[in-house]
Structures are given as structure tokens and as C-alpha cells.
Amino acid sequence: MKVGIVEHIDSMHRLPGHPKCGVPHGHTYRIEITVEGPVVGGMVIDFDALKAQVRELLKPFDHADLNRLIDYPSCENISVEILRRLRERLAGDRLTVRVWEGEGKWAEMEG
Template sequence: MLLRREFTFDAAHRLSKYHGKCERLHGHTYRLAVTLEGKPDNEGMLFDFVELKGVVQGAVLSELDHAYLNDIIDQPTAENIAMWIWRRLEGSVRRPNCDLKSVQVWETADCSVTVEAGDMS
């Protein structure tokens, strides 16, 4: 079973190792989807949606929202942002009945990156 919750955050960055207009300072309204995989517990839930919101707010959004991402992540591409988020969440959402399945980050409405467990090995 999969459980998914979505979030948004606004941030600025520049891609200094990229040659094109994105090497200049600019911003995005990012969309983030966090997906957990597992089985419902004795309360009938895979993970409490309210608790997941708190975990993501505390571990991710509190640092990334309205931030200059280059101060936090080297070369903050969508790929590197997704991997940074994965590392921040993996231990916090692990339960006997579930684990982190994927982190998806949209830089624009039609461009996203998905990181899954096997990608982080």
C-alpha cells in the first residue's frame, strides 16, 4: 500500500555549474510529494497524515521554504534537492510497518525528478 502527501515551497537558486539561463539567480514554487510504502498498523493507518506533515515541515520545509538553496545544497538541481530531502526524511518516517518509498520534486508544473530507495544506494 502507498501513502502520499504533497507540499509546496518557494525558494531561489542558481546553478553555477550549468551553462544557460539557470546559472543566473531565479526562483521557483516547488512541489514535493512524499510517498511511503507499507501496511496499515493496528490503528488501520500506514502513517498519520498529520504526523507526516509535521515531519516534513520540521525536517525539510523549515529549511527550504523562502531560502536561497545554494546556501544549503551544493548545485541545487531538482535531482540534488530530491536526494537532500530523501536523506532528511528517511529515518524520520521509518516505522515497523512502513518505509520511505519515493520523494518527487517538481521544479515547474511539468518538470519533476523522483528519487526511490534503490537510487540512494
């Protein structure tokens, strides 16, 4: 069974060397977290607990310069970094992180 939550952050970044994204600019990122596992006691994971963990994890990313957190903060690398940090908090579950960069563009990392 899969369950998921959605959070949003507003952040700035730049992608050095990229013709369009090389200058500092901002996005509203939609962060979708999916947890897959067995249903135990009626739940895969408590939504409140999951939300609390993810909100805590995303705090340093919100209203922040992502280049200070990630060397090359592409949508792909942001997904990888969020999954890495989530993995430290939720060991044992199968996790998917999908990061939307504005509308119509996303990257997804599973692990």
C-alpha cells in the first residue's frame, strides 16, 4: 500500500553554466512524499507523524538559497538530497520523493 503527502517550499537557486537558469531566481517547489509498506493497525504510517518529519526536514530548504545546501541544485539533485535526509528519519520504509519545479516539471527519486 502507498500513502503520500504534499508540501510546498519557496526557494531560490541558480544552475552555474546553464544558459537560462544560471542567474539567481526562485521557484515554488511542490514536494510529494510517498511511503510504501504494509498496513499495520490500519495504517502504513501515521499522516501526522509523516507530515511532522517532512516539515522539519524541509525547514532548511524553505525561503533559502538552495546552492548553499546542494552543489548543483537541479530538480533531480534536490530530490536525491531530500530522499537522503528522509531516509535518515524513516529507515525501513520504501520512499519516493517527487519534486515539482513550478508547474509542469518534476523529478522523482525512489529508494
